[in-house]
Amino acid sequence: MLYYNAKIYGRNETAFNVRGGKFDTFYHSLGQMPSDATDLNGQWVLPGFNDSHGHFIGIAYMAKMRSLEKTHTLQDLKAVFTGVSGFAMGVKYDDKVLDLGRYLEKADLEALNIPHPIIVLRVCGHFAVANQAAIEVAKAFHDHSPAEQNVDFDRGHFKEEAIKWLQAPFFNPSVDQLKEEILWTQNHVLKYGVTAFASDDFITYPVPYERVLEAYQELATKDALRVRLYQQAHLKTLDLIDDFFKKGYAHKKYGRFTMGPSKLLVDGSLGAQTAAMKAPYQGTNNTGLLNYDKETLKAYLSRLNKYKMDFAWHAIGDQTTQVIIDAVREQGLFKGARPAIIHAQLTGLEEIKQMKALNIGAQIQPIFLDDDLPIIKTYLGPKASDTYLFKTLYDSVPTSLSTDAPIVSVNPFLNMYAAITRTSIKYNDLPPHLKDEALTMKEAIEAYTSKGAYFMRQEKLGALDEGFLADFIVVKDLDLNDVESLKKATVTLTVIDGEIEYQV
Numbered sequence: 124m125l126y127y128n129a130k131i132y133g134r135n136e137t138a139f140n141v142r143g144g145k146f147d148t149f150y151h152s153l154g155q156m157p158s159d160a161t162d163l164n165g166q167w168v169l170p171g172f173n174d175s176h177g178h179f180i181g182i183a184y185m186a187k188m189r190s191l192e193k194t195h196t197l198q199d200l201k202a203v204f205t206g207v208s209g210f211a212m213g214v215k216y217d218d219k220v221l222d223l224g225r226y227l228e229k230a231d232l233e234a235l236n237i238p239h240p241i242i243v244l245r246v247c248g249h250f251a252v253a254n255q256a257a258i259e260v261a262k263a264f265h266d267h268s269p270a271e272q273n274v275d276f277d278r279g280h281f282k283e284e285a286i287k288w289l290q291a292p293f294f295n296p297s298v299d300q301l302k303e304e305i306l307w308t309q310n311h312v313l314k315y316g317v318t319a320f321a322s323d324d325f326i327t328y329p330v331p332y333e334r335v336l337e338a339y340q341e342l343a344t345k346d347a348l349r350v351r352l353y354q355q356a357h358l359k360t361l362d363l364i365d366d367f368f369k370k371g372y373a374h375k376k377y378g379r380f381t382m383g384p385s386k387l388l389v390d391g392s393l394g395a396q397t398a399a400m401k402a403p404y405q406g407t408n409n410t411g412l413l414n415y416d417k418e419t420l421k422a423y424l425s426r427l428n429k430y431k432m433d434f435a436w437h438a439i440g441d442q443t444t445q446v447i448i449d450a451v452r453e454q455g456l457f458k459g460a461r462p463a464i465i466h467a468q469l470t471g472l473e474e475i476k477q478m479k480a481l482n483i484g485a486q487i488q489p490i491f492l493d494d495d496l497p498i499i500k501t502y503l504g505p506k507a508s509d510t511y512l513f514k515t516l517y518d519s520v521p522t523s524l525s526t527d528a529p530i531v532s533v534n535p536f537l538n539m540y541a542a543i544t545r546t547s548i549k550y551n552d553l554p555p556h557l558k559d560e561a562l563t564m565k566e567a568i569e570a571y572t573s574k575g576a577y578f579m580r581q582e583k584l585g586a587l588d589e590g591f592l593a594d595f596i597v598v599k600d601l602d603l604n605d606v607e608s609l610k611k612a613t614v615t616l617t618v619i620d621g622e623i624e625y626q627v
């Protein structure tokens with residue numbers, strides 16, 4: 124397959140061919156074109172994006188939720204649910220925003236005339252409203268009713284534990300439903316030029332992780348899984364990971380599905396002030412919460428070392444990064460390990476020095492600045508100037524870009540925009556956060572391609588080079604010298620292993 128008339132990232136040539144799923148030869152100019160050659164009309168060709176952390180199934184799950192953030196009237200509510208073709212859940216309902224002078228009720232949902240189950244969850248997560256169809260499904264699913272004080276069937280109101288009762292039948296996906304969601308997300312990410320994705324899927328639903336695995340296995344063995352998928356195996360307890368190893372799941376590979384590394388949620392978030400910090404959050408005594416202590420992490424590491432499995436552990440607070448560093452220092456890692464800290468947002472200079480000494484990498488999400496920009500200084504005080512040190516990380520340790528989708532959009536261009544400008548698109552009047560910590564366009568691309576491939580342990584992925592896997596994208600409206608163009612750049616062609624997976 125021959126492509127010509129292209130701007131090829133990192134090269135002077137303008138044409139290339141693909142053979143056997145790999146880049147074969149790059150050419151300066153070609154005379155007569157064969158009739159089956161593809162004219163790329165002067166557009167940019169980049170390596171496919173390797174998103175190093177997110178939640179693949181979670182992207183489909185979240186897409187089914189409808190945000191009621193801007194729902195002021197019942198008319199707005201109708202618009203939110205127009206066109207639903209099955210169960211739908213609205214989230215972030217706020218009775219201050221949708222101001223009826225009372226709580227939303229079942230009768231309001233019935234008036235929408237939607238024949239499918241509908242649940243609306245209040246912004247606090249402790250109160251829900253359901254229509255009759257949703258209530259019927261829940262009643263048929265359970266052999267018991269929720270505690271009387273938590274439910275009002277007439278008004279469709281549910282509180283606390285009764286919400287779980289109401290939601291249970293809708294959040295217990297079968298293998299077939301999981302497969303559907305994987306395929307939905309796959310179509311979604313291919314449009315953004317994401318060709319490889321490291322994903323934490325084991326805890327999206329309260330179902331056994333093996334059900335998730337079965338869904339991936341069935342798709343991958345039938346070649347229906349087209350995106351390269353690396354499962355960041357989230358096994359919350361030592362018992363679970365022991366069982367996982369005993370069953371031989373380490374390094375399992377089916378088609379484009381590869382198992383590993385290990386994932387753990389070692390702390391919480393900045394927004395909820397649950398990320399574990401060395402100093403308290405400004406104006407409080409709170410230093411956040413560690414979900415695992417050093418000794419438990421060492422117990423994980425000893426098992427991972429035995430099976431030569433990497434880790435990619437979530438750490439936002441500086442104390443969390445420190446505990447991981449200490450665990451690695453005391454336990455040691457297997458030879459050739461490629462460990463990573465996911466987020467490393469509040470990791471400071473002191474921790475980065477230690478990460479460098481131990482070669483612990485980072486999987487960062489600059490796009491988090493979009494939401495965090497207004498709270499960094501108020502939550503952290505003087506520590507703020509020692510956070511989001513992405514350039515320092517990039518220069519010190521293997522550092523890749525990722526989105527953590529669906530926490531934010533999977534759009535790589537917006538993530539790169541945040542990495543390069545250090546600003547928020549949402550809060551565009553706020554000044555950039557530590558402009559010196561910006562990546563260049565080139566660094567942002569490398570972090571999204573070759574550095575992602577590093578953590579995926581793919582030595583011939585993430586660059587437009589002879590002999591590399593032919594994963595590439597063609598991008599319209601992109602000017603690599605104009606960062607603003609990232610806001611409107613779109614993908615017109617996504618190719619994996621030389622095969623076209625998406626095309627406008």
Ligand SMILES: [Zn+2]
Nearest residue numbers: 177178323527
């Ligand atoms: Zn995540």
